Amino acid sequence: MRVAGVADIGGTNTRVALIREDKSLLAIDRFRTPAGIDPAEVTSRVGATLVRFIRSASVPELCGIGVSVAGPVDLASGSISHPPNMPFDEVPIVTPLSVAFGCPITLMNDCRAAVLGEVFAGGAKGYRHVVYITISTGIGGGVYSDGRVLMGRGGNAGEIGHFTVESQYMQPCSCGKAGHWEGCSSGGGMPGFYQTWCRVHNVSRIGTFGYTEDILAAASAGDPVVCAFIKTLAEINGRGISTVIVAYDPDIIIFDGPVVTAHQDLILYPALDHLDHYLPTPAIAISPLGGNAPLFGVAAAVFSREL
Ligand SMILES: [Zn+2]
Structure with missing residues (x-):
């Protein structure tokens, strides 16, 4: 073999x-x-x-x-x-x-490799139109359409983390631009976005969360300020996922990355409540490939x- x-x-x-x-x-x-x-x-x-x-x-x-x-x-x-x-x-x-x-x-x-991996051996076997989304330090995407990986001119198609998803906060992104999905919702971006969110909403008790895990732990513990922030995050993540759906019209979206796989109740399911449903919602799954x-x-x- x-x-x-x-x-x-x-x-x-x-x-x-x-x-x-x-x-x-x-x-x-x-x-x-x-x-x-x-x-x-x-x-x-x-x-x-x-x-x-x-x-x-x-x-x-x-x-x-x-x-x-x-x-x-x-x-x-x-x-x-x-x-x-x-x-x-x-x-x-x-x-x-x-x-x-x-x-x-x-x-x-x-990420282009990962979507192919999901089709080959993971959660997207048998599907022809697949999007892979990972939310970890950054946000990345891979698109499998009509039985092929979408590569683009230089092999970098599907950089969904740099979709523009908000203009109210103009949160800086790791790429140097502002308002991008990765700047707000990734593991690397979320602590900075929380600070911006507190400032914009005149929340005096600005937490000192250095890590995304600390923010998500506070939300799990029911901190009312952080829970309100998580609602904003759900709207933004809903916009990102909605944009993915209209851009690629997938049968299934596979989510990966610790920010989402370890916190589906805080990150994934609230975001799905904010989809705009312009197109039918595809199947949603978590990567089984660890x-x-x-x-x-x-x-x-x-x-x-x-x-
Ligand atoms: Zn960016």
């Missing part, structure tokens, strides 16, 4: 695995993404882990290697371009792995060789 080598390189952690064509995991490991001075260290660490797996599992050869990365990819050069949370301008991926392993290398943005959707997605790309 064919085996793919796969890696998901994030700003904080990197996961490396071997996945069989029957969708079973043969080996998986995780390490902190190298953040030294040499960007080649990222790729060499991925390669060394794959070599260790290949030897211990007695895999005769890989049919290909798939790599997903957080942030923009440069498909023309086969590298990660200006990755967020990594101190490098460019991380070469395709050429060094191709030289080391002599097999085809596939490079994808992690954070491994990008790995399964690049494996699917390796096996199919068609995107």
